Amino acid sequence: MKVGFVGLGVMGRGMASQLLKAGHEVWLWNRSPRAIEALVAEGAHAATDPLKLLAEVEVVHSMLANDQAVRQVLLTPPVLEALRGKVHVNHATISIELVRELVKAHVAHQATYVAAPVFGRPDVAAAGRLNMLAAGPAEAVAKVRPLLEVMSAKVWPMGDLPERAHITKIAGNLMLASAIGSMAEASALTRAYGVSAADFLDVMTRTLFAAPAYQGYGKMIAEEHYQPAGFAMALGYKDVGLGLAAASAEQVPMPIAGVLRDALLEAMAAGDGELDWAALAKVAAARAHLQQRGKA
Template structure:
């Protein structure tokens, strides 16, 4: 199929390359053009401007946050450049509020819209093993399903209203962050009692917590290796902010999310940015002064 792909960060590049490998004709665009080169070498057409990437049947986008989605599709007018009936599959992790707004903007223009945020880090994207959440009109989701399957190991249908996929993504990222924090604090406790974090986490992730969300981060915590970032601290902080905003909008107290917000903020206030959000383990250890105490 002839498709466009907007946004070629680590995630977007990996996803677009899987579309290429599956035999689709992919036209890519990225604000900073350097990112298009590796995809060009895999056979992608490179669009000179964003509107040249929205000429096929479907356009995928993987942008960083609300602001980027708003800039490209609304402010810069990309939606206006799309042909009626064209499908836009939006992979970004965006707020529930923007999810609703942008769905309405598509509807007004006779465009089809699928919210399809993903779970998985760049290595999972490269391997085509993403978990893809998909919400939108069933017929439209069905149409793009084969394309999604080229990028993910599983597609989770989440109903008609696009924002449903975004809520699940936001709530899910909150759960991941909670998992990191629980490993962070539990490992600090274990260390203080003479059990190394690596030993402790090996038991946990080999038994009750033998799940992807734990195993990857446990490795980073055990090795105290927070850089380069798999999932960068500022993005994690943004995502907890999305959970708190969604909670605010529907008046749902989330004490655990509030706690995570503060701990991420403590890490951020030190000035580091290009670190993984697993740095929460360093925050927990620092609070207990474990290094100073030789524990």
């Protein structure tokens, strides 16, 4: 199949690589051309702009950073017209408001929007082991499912409304933020009493919280290993904000999410926006003044 991929960041590169390895004809476009050089060397085609990419493919995948990038790259009259008759698979985490706008615009231009946000970090994407949600018109989801399966360990159908996949992704990221925040604060507490984060989190992630999210982020906190970021603090702040906006629209109180947003903002204000969001542990340690107390 002739497949396009727009947005070749740390996640998109790994995902597009899986499509290429599966034998598909892959066309790529990214704002920074250097990001696609390695894939072009492996046989992918580079497009000079999104319109030229769309002229070559029947399905286009996108993995852009945020609402603003999606609007600038994809929600323009020329691009929407070029999408006519094609399927657009969006893997990005974006606002529910924008999802609804995109669906309406695609229908108006006789294109099809499929939501396929993912759970997994860059190394998981590079291994083709993502967990991928999928929602949209049944015929379109069936058409692109073989492509989704190439990039994932499992595809999770979420029905025919794209916003259901997107809200599931947003809610999942809220749970991840909560897990990181709770480990950050709990390990700050144990450190104040002389128990290292490494010792404490080793016990917790082998017993009560023996799950991948706790184990992976717990290891990062224990080792204070926050670079390179698999998921940057600034992106976490964006996603928690998306959750709060969606909650406000449906009058769903989420006080924990508000606390997490403030902690992420505090980290960004301290200059840590590019660190992995596991560095919320730095915020908890700073609030407890552990370094000043000789508990660092």
